[in-house]
Amino acid sequence: MEGFHFSISAELTEISLFGVRFEVSVTALYSGYVALALVLLAVVFRLFAFPRFKERPKGFQNVIELIVSAARNYTVSIGSKKLEGFGCYIFALMAYMLGCGLIELFGIRSPLTDLQQTAVLAVVSFVIINAYGFAKKGPMGRLRHFFPPYVAPIRIITELAIPVSMACRLFGNMVGGLIIMELLYSVIAPIVPGVLSLYFTLFHVGMQTYIFVTLTLTFTHEAIE
Numbered sequence: 001m002e003g004f005h006f007s008i009s010a011e012l013t014e015i016s017l018f019g020v021r022f023e024v025s026v027t028a029l030y031s032g033y034v035a036l037a038l039v040l041l042a043v044v045f046r047l048f049a050f051p052r053f054k055e056r057p058k059g060f061q062n063v064i065e066l067i068v069s070a071a072r073n074y075t076v077s078i079g080s081k082k083l084e085g086f087g088c089y090i091f092a093l094m095a096y097m098l099g100c101g102l103i104e105l106f107g108i109r110s111p112l113t114d115l116q117q118t119a120v121l122a123v124v125s126f127v128i129i130n131a132y133g134f135a136k137k138g139p140m141g142r143l144r145h146f147f148p149p150y151v152a153p154i155r156i157i158t159e160l161a162i163p164v165s166m167a168c169r170l171f172g173n174m175v176g177g178l179i180i181m182e183l184l185y186s187v188i189a190p191i192v193p194g195v196l197s198l199y200f201t202l203f204h205v206g207m208q209t210y211i212f213v214t215l216t217l218t219f220t221h222e223a224i225e
Helices: 026-052 060-078 081-106 113-147 149-188 192-222
Strands: 012-017 022-027
Touching: 012 026, 012 192, 022 026, 022 060, 026 113, 060 081, 060 192, 081 113, 081 149, 113 149, 113 192, 149 192
Parallel strands: none
Antiparallel strands: 012 022
């Protein structure tokens, strides 16, 4: 156990932007890199790959259509056909979370182990959940959820607890996984092969992404019903 060190708070690093130097957390910096990489990948895909798609798919196009269909079908299966267009956000959310989680394979601390980052994801999902609720049911239809008046305070508190619980759950599970791997490295690093790290990271990140996405879909479905 000697040499094991872990900090809940992410380390700070100094960057310069337009001649101004300021400190940001390492997790915020790498989450920005992941987001930028996904945007660039999407642009490249749209400009060079998508125009080559054919009516009868084959090869790479089959893989892409399979992934998109899986995201759409899962969205509809958890929610309903009213959420069919919601698959775009779910696909983007999954890609971002997997990207943030899998950078652990390169020895970089995942942004998902930072409560600020998980809180941002939870708040964005919470805003979209309620936006869908207002869009599908209308302002009065959505607000009717909080009536009769004597249960309104309880329902308001319950709604506000959604982003808090989602952020804390994701943060706690990701930090727990990070601590387990750090303990393994410090105790039996010479014995355990790197494949264990690969398996655990893939499984753990995939599971947490699945749970967060499923909760988002479940709450959205409740908001539009």
